Amino acid sequence: MKASISVADxxxxxxxxxxxxxxxxxxxxxxxxxxxGIDLFFPDPLAADAAAARAALDESGLKAxxxxxxxxxxxxxxxxxxxxxxxxxxxxxxxxLAMCAELGARSIVGFFRGQHKDVPGGRAESLKCMAGGLAxxxxxxxxxxxxxxxxxxxxxxxxxxxxxxxxLALREQAGAPANLAILPDVFHMNIEESSPSAAVALAGKHIxxxxxxxxxxAVPGLGCLALGALxxxxxxxxxxxxxxxxxxxxxxxxxxxxxxxxxxxxxxSRPGLRGK
Numbered sequence: 708m709k710a711s712i713s714v715a716d717x718x719x720x721x722x723x724x725x726x727x728x729x730x731x732x733x734x735x736x737x738x739x740x741x742x743x744g745i746d747l748f749f750p751d752p753l754a755a756d757a758a759a760a761r762a763a764l765d766e767s768g769l770k771a772x773x774x775x776x777x778x779x780x781x782x783x784x785x786x787x788x789x790x791x792x793x794x795x796x797x798x799x800x801x802x803x804l805a806m807c808a809e810l811g812a813r814s815i816v817g818f819f820r821g822q823h824k825d826v827p828g829g830r831a832e833s834l835k836c837m838a839g840g841l842a843x844x845x846x847x848x849x850x851x852x853x854x855x856x857x858x859x860x861x862x863x864x865x866x867x868x869x870x871x872x873x874x875l876a877l878r879e880q881a882g883a884p885a886n887l888a889i890l891p892d893v894f895h896m897n898i899e900e901s902s903p904s905a906a907v908a909l910a911g912k913h914i915x916x917x918x919x920x921x922x923x924x925a926v927p928g929l930g931c932l933a934l935g936a937l938x939x940x941x942x943x944x945x946x947x948x949x950x951x952x953x954x955x956x957x958x959x960x961x962x963x964x965x966x967x968x969x970x971x972x973x974x975x976s977r978p979g980l981r982g983k
Contacts (some may be wrong), residue, residue, distance in 0.1 A: 709743035719750025734767035757806040771812035786821030787840030838880035845884035866877035919950035926967025933965025
């Protein structure tokens with residue numbers, strides 16, 4: 708497994724961004740620390756420069772594990788569970804999917820899927836529309852050669868798709884697109900799953916990326932979760948992708964990133980696990 712960390716090309720409202728600003732020096736710093744990639748966020752997608760981001764990645768040797776760049780669409784009220792808005796959503800998605808393709812990154816579906824409370828007819832109708840929207844979105848992403856990640860999010864932030872089981876059910880309802888994988892986030896799992904390890908086993912081969920943080924949403928090792936056991940479960944599930952530190956930074960993000968990476972390397976050095 709490989710290590711990535713949350714990075715944005717400029718400051719934004721999301722708290723769980725470890726580094727924000729010009730990407731070239733940030734990527735150079737993270738490569739020197741020993742990271743393999745970044746979880747990339749464009750808080751202002753219309754102002755983002757994917758070519759410059761690609762150059763920063765190439766120069767540093769890092770990979771973009773994922774890209775979140777749908778804020779402009781959501782600001783316009785475009786979500787996957789709003790059937791009347793789906794044509795406009797898909798047309799607007801072309802730009803950000805093109806950026807994903809240029810960066811070699813997967814697109815993430817988190818808040819972008821929408822909330823049940825905003826759909827007349829409630830949960831059942833929302834899920835039906837969400838599945839149809841997700842199927843259409845994955846179909847469009849496939850034309851760009853882009854994979855899609857569906858992230859369960861806890862009940863305090865969203866009213867839809869809280870657990871891995873619910874994400875897998877939505878994937879099936881959407882027709883099980885070949886380019887759609889699940890993104891378990893340890894912070895959300897610690898709230899919603901009775902057993903995060905069992906959830907990892909359930910997701911199994913469908914895991915495409917992992918947000919690997921501690922219970923306080925800090926980098927690994929600064930909280931109280933049994934992350935070693937979870938890493939072992941990921942290894943047993945055959946996962947060999949990125950563990951992304953989508954963490955809330957403290958007073959010294961660079962020192963925290965260094966400490967989180969050191970913890971991760973220790974966890975991945977255990978028998979049966981494959982590190983970098």
